[in-house]
Amino acid sequence: MDMQRSDIHSSDIPIVCRACEARHGGACSALSPQQLGELSKHSSRRRLQAGTEVVGQGEEMATCANIMRGVVKLTRMMPDGRQQIVGLQFAPDFLGRPFAAESPHSAEAATDTEICTFPRHLLERMVTRAPELEHRLHQQVLKELDEARDWMLTLGRKNAQEKVASFLFLIATHYDPETVDGSAFDLPLSRADIADFLGLTIETVSRQFTKLRKENVIRIENNRHVTVPDIERLQQFAGID
Amino acid sequence: MDMQRSDIHSSDIPIVCRACEARHGGACSALSPQQLGELSKHSSRRRLQAGTEVVGQGEEMATCANIMRGVVKLTRMMPDGRQQIVGLQFAPDFLGRPFAAESPHSAEAATDTEICTFPRHLLERMVTRAPELEHRLHQQVLKELDEARDWMLTLGRKNAQEKVASFLFLIATHYDPETVDGSAFDLPLSRADIADFLGLTIETVSRQFTKLRKENVIRIENNRHVTVPDIERLQQFAGID
């Protein structure tokens, strides 16, 4: 029985090999058993320390990967060193681009991270033969595009306080989408990274953290551990309707 | 004979009906003659005056379209009225999303525009049956994603002068990609739109135009017509390597 295209949601993981299955909870219906076997044979688990570069801007990308654990930041840099984080990828996102030789940005592990890599050329062969697979990848890219455009509004039109609140809201909701109240989490980024994500300086980020703390929007322990007593209040500070 | 996936470039137009063919120069190899006929039967040409809204943020999208002529701006708005242009689509770009009911942003004709529309449900059926089609749409979305992320760097890390120069460079290269020297064009956006694209105010945009004019980076006639005597110099002002 044909599955309707509209039944596929962007939250579905596009590609899953045997090594990923357990964590991702279920096989990928887009692949035949043979393909799954082939993929699993050439996949490999890798652990990345925080700060490890996965691929540099403009470099050849020989592999794609599933993020099993951790957060990967995508960065664009100007010749003079100014840089901007243009995307954050959370587990279980897919990383990389079949049919693209060069990476348009560098990718770096923001936290300690575990990924499951696949040879790019193998994926390309599979994508060509399994339209379902391309559709799933396409859906993930559309999600990334919407997120990028949301963030353009944040970068272009929000003030420092709204930017920092928007970042905290993003992290809070990505770590635990179910949470409506009383969420707590460790920040996956340093102040410097947060500044590069928000188009601010570390000093400004720090001051806004302090302000939000004094307004009881958040509590902070050990610089990294954040508690949000009222996520809707945070959302208001972020300027999101 | 199978065409290799890698032979398809992002510059290829994903979908072309008979009404588009002449202008787009060639049929779409992804469609069978029957499909082409079906598509052409349900396609319709529309002229849009500058300022006409194609679809509102969060609205139902019943159609997709090829832009035949003109420029369409994609906008996200905050509840208090602040807005950000999150994308500019030039002819012959594809507009809309098969398999997405709601538009994530509003789309509005920036200039007088001509589009060729297709019913969304028809495209969805075709995409499901022609994997090649999905691949082409996927490539266009990837291009949009790269452009959005490039622009995030501009919004987050460039100063007003670099932003305005980046905008002019973008327009100059999109209007006539071949031009290396001495290009001239009409701006497709008002100062207010440019401000919304760059995350600035109209006053700041205006002042930067004046500065660039005084530095002989550009010449301006009648507020809209711009001449760039040395595009590489403009590129330097834009902070692009």
Place this chain on the structure above:
DNA sequence: ATCCCGAATTGATTTCGATCAAGTCCGACC
């Protein structure tokens, strides 16, 4: 041509975030 009105420019002033400069915290290591 003249009037009108919205778009664009220009000027004066304010403000928010950047910059410069200490200081403090905290974990790693001895």
Place this chain on the structure above:
DNA sequence: GGTCGGACTTGATCGAAATCAATTCGGGAT
């Protein structure tokens, strides 16, 4: 425990862009 060093915070000052306020420009209607 002590001390070293990087990450973070806090304070003082500066400056670029926002804001407020007039003009000026330009295109369309009469």
